[in-house]
Amino acid sequence: MKYRRIPDETIQRLPMYLRAFSLLEGEKELTVCSRQLAVRLGLNPHQIRKDLSYFGNFGRPGVGYPVQTTARRIRHILKLDKTQKTALVGAGRLGTALVAYPGFSSFNLEIAAVFDSDPKKIGKKIGHLTIESAARLAGLKKRNIHLAILAVPADAAQSVTDKLIKAGVRGLLNFSPGRLKVPASVKKIDIDLASQLSILPYYL
Amino acid sequence: MKYRRIPDETIQRLPMYLRAFSLLEGEKELTVCSRQLAVRLGLNPHQIRKDLSYFGNFGRPGVGYPVQTTARRIRHILKLDKTQKTALVGAGRLGTALVAYPGFSSFNLEIAAVFDSDPKKIGKKIGHLTIESAARLAGLKKRNIHLAILAVPADAAQSVTDKLIKAGVRGLLNFSPGRLKVPASVKKIDIDLASQLSILPYYL
DNA sequence: GGTCGTTTGTGAATGTGAGCACAAATAAAA
DNA sequence: TTTTATTTGTGCTCACATTCACAAACGACC
DSSP, X not given: OOOOOOOHHHHHHXXXXXXXXXXXXXXXXXXXXXXXXXXXXXXXXXXXXXXXHTTSOOSBTXXXXXXXXXXXXXXXXXXXXXXXXXXXXOOSHHHHHHHHOTTSGGGTEEEEEEEESOTTTTTOEETTEEEEEGGGGGGGTTTTOOEEXXXXXXXXXXXXXXXXXXXXXXXXXXXXXXXXXXXXXXXXEEOOHHHHXXXXXXXX | OOOOOOOHHHHHHHHHHHHHHHHHHHTTOOEEOHHHHHHHHXXXXXHHHHHHHTTSOOSBTTXXXXXXXXXXXXXXXXXXXXXXXXXXXXXXXXXXXXXXXXXXXXXXXXXXXXXXXXXXXXXXXXXXXXXXXXXXXXXXXXXXXXXXXXXXXXXXXXXXXXXXXXXXXXXXXXXXXXXXXXXXXXXXXXXXXHXXXXXXXXXX
């Protein structure tokens, strides 16, 4: 395989593939072919093959993809073969829900710290985590935390983001609406709940 | 303007445009040109003009876009000129957070009913809403609710979806992971929180 | 060992959205 | 009224993702 630029769209599909392969691992399947996988995921088999081929030769012609090996390789590509610690900023209702969200652990994702600026919340517990002061954000690098989830009100979003980036955070999952300025070296993913919901009526 | 197919990407940007125009309305601005707007939103001015032009001639050359009129027209396109009622299914932590989410109201979106299958939760209150039994989903059509947010565990997602569609729901915001089968007449938007977060480590 | 059916990997074709350049339209100034 | 400075709307081009088609690889069976 020669080098080709890997489309962002491919990266975005990898978690879906990983989930499917993990499931098949649990079902003790040894191999799976792109056609079966395509049916499971509601995709085109060609797309699956092309996506996986970006990362080298995963499968064997006439057989398919080895379930365990492929799962491991995708985990490695996404750097999910070791637990990834994440900081959560904003201990409001959404933040609290995210701490308890059961879906992260199967991807080896862990919310390892919670911050808030409200003095009344600091020291209180969410699950097994203690809410820390926003002043302590600067210590993230030492704690080996490079990812953060932003669940603060819109007006605080930019200033918190600046602090996070100064603290060495390089990946950001942003729930606040509006534009957030980050340097090109930081990967930012936006989830604007209100915008998403407001698209639906259009199709009515 | 002759007919052109409107890209989904354009529709997805409309809420962003609407938010900006609403803000400008509040600032008592009378007009805004695509260049200013582009700076605000971090986009290309060409893109904004092209997006808006799909829906007819919004602006005036040499002047720009009339703030109030354009805001109104985008609201009308997205059918947000009247309040859109939404049903929430799943009164867990995520569901509870969504009921309290302050971002919906500015788009005229309202969570008007909450459902759960857990008998212990039924009858309890979330905000000013009373949690209803899932058996009452069938009554959604009579209540003029055509949109739903799905915040239930993965294993319940498909069966709840089927009930919702039978009850006349035609737009779905789905927070459960994995594949959800819906007929082509139903618009579905997926928000897979774990998948989104698991993309970030790749870029580290 | 040869043949046949299956499945992968990939170059090529197709489809689609983003970016661009420019003509047409407008307002303000001369 | 004419000129100048803006700004929109849009055909065109480019870039990129998806889809296709086919050669090469593989296992199974004879």
